[in-house]
Amino acid sequence: MKFKRILTAVTAAALCISLAGCGGAASSSSSEAATAESAPESTVAEATASPETAAEGLRVAGLKGPTTMGLVNLMNSEEGADYNFTMYGAADEIVPLLVKGELDAAAIPANLAATLYQKTNGQVEVACVNTLGVLYIVENGDTVQSVADLKGQTIVTTGKGTTPEYVLRYVLSQNGVDPDNDVTIEYCSEATEALSQVQAGQATIAMLPQPFVTSALSQVEGLRVALDMNEEWEKVAGSQLVTGVLVVRKDAVEADPEAFTAFLDGYAASVEAANTDLEGTAALCETYGIVAKAALAQKALPECNIVFETGEQMKTDLVNYFQVLYDADPSSVGGALPADDFYYGV
The missing domain is CATH 3.40.190.10 (Periplasmic binding protein-like II)
Known part of the structure; x- marks a missing residue:
């Protein structure tokens, strides 16, 4: 072909x-x-x-x-x-x-x-x-069961000024979590940098894309998917x-x-x-x-x-x-x- x-x-x-x-x-x-x-x-x-x-x-x-x-x-x-x-x-x-x-x-x-x-x-x-x-919230721990649980937490992620940031801020705000005051969002240049902070214990929560999430789960002991952002978006936006x-x-x-x-x-x-x-x-x-x-x-x-x-x-x-x-x-x-x-x- x-x-x-x-x-x-x-x-x-x-x-x-x-x-x-x-x-x-x-x-x-x-x-x-x-x-x-x-x-x-x-x-x-x-x-x-x-x-x-x-x-x-x-x-x-x-x-x-x-x-x-x-x-x-x-x-x-x-x-x-x-x-x-x-x-x-x-x-x-x-x-x-x-x-x-x-x-x-x-x-x-x-x-x-x-x-x-x-x-x-x-x-x-x-x-x-x-x-x-394809975005997921992952946690090295067991404290996040809902979007509301992100209040007071630090989230490392990528995509400042791009779609991932807009998705995260929208889901947070629609769940009553002020993205500017209730959470700390730290932006990294790429997913490997965000994951490295979790691996080093500098952060416990990250928003990452697939298929990177699948690879990360096999590399970091205790890491789990806490929230599927597709599901969370659908709950508040009424669409996928x-x-x-x-x-x-x-x-x-x-x-x-x-x-x-x-x-x-x-x-x-x-x-x-x-x-x-x-x-x-x-x-x-x-x-x-x-x-x-x-x-x-x-x-x-x-x-x-x-x-x-x-x-x-x-x-x-x-x-x-x-x-x-x-x-x-x-x-x-x-x-x-x-x-x-x-x-x-x-």
Whole structure:
């Protein structure tokens, strides 16, 4: 199949996981959800006239981590030969290619999709939600049973000024916990730094993303998952927390609507396999460099909330999610909420 692996240094926030030596922390940056802010506006704004869709078929990009784990079964299928899949380490590598029409579709953080919609004057749309929440509160101890129990605590995490911060602050405030006065939030540059503080006893509570959480649980004795932020978000927002989506250029869809529908059908089947054939999917995640080790991927898959969500449910979850981000920082979604034409098939 036409699959090209691009092994670049991961600089910002993709969930590129590799296992370090015995007793060491897994190598990771924060959350894929934070990669939107790693793509500067000047890069996003480099829109040019789009060339015709490549004859080699739909050109699809993915990030290492949960947002692409649901694609691997399609990549490896007979139908996958009809598409050109390319893997990247960070979203800022994908953005200019997608904007200039050198890519047709990409699995990226949801708020980056909203930003791209604004910066391309509506030339892109979101086709599906592919990943729900991947953030978890972990504790080396047993004091946190609810969000209210975080009051008076110190939480180490990543993603200051990006989606993880907005999610944490929203969940705290909606549970009556003032994020500025009732808790101390300490931000680290990446998840390994946050985990190292827990390992060293400098902190007992951290908010970390999957699949890093799965790796961390095997490395720190006594570490446990205290809160699933996806569940906590749903309790207070009335919708599901979104991490990743598949965004597509509208001209690519218009060039061959039936071909894109066939791609989505294959994607849906791939996601189903990712949630039922854990061993096979995990092996493919290692093969395609999405997660470093199959054993880690197999343990993490059930916790990565991989979905194929379209239509009204997709729109409802994204509209609510974008509203929270917009209220916290309009620039996190490109300065304005996407219009209805952003939502494919709705």
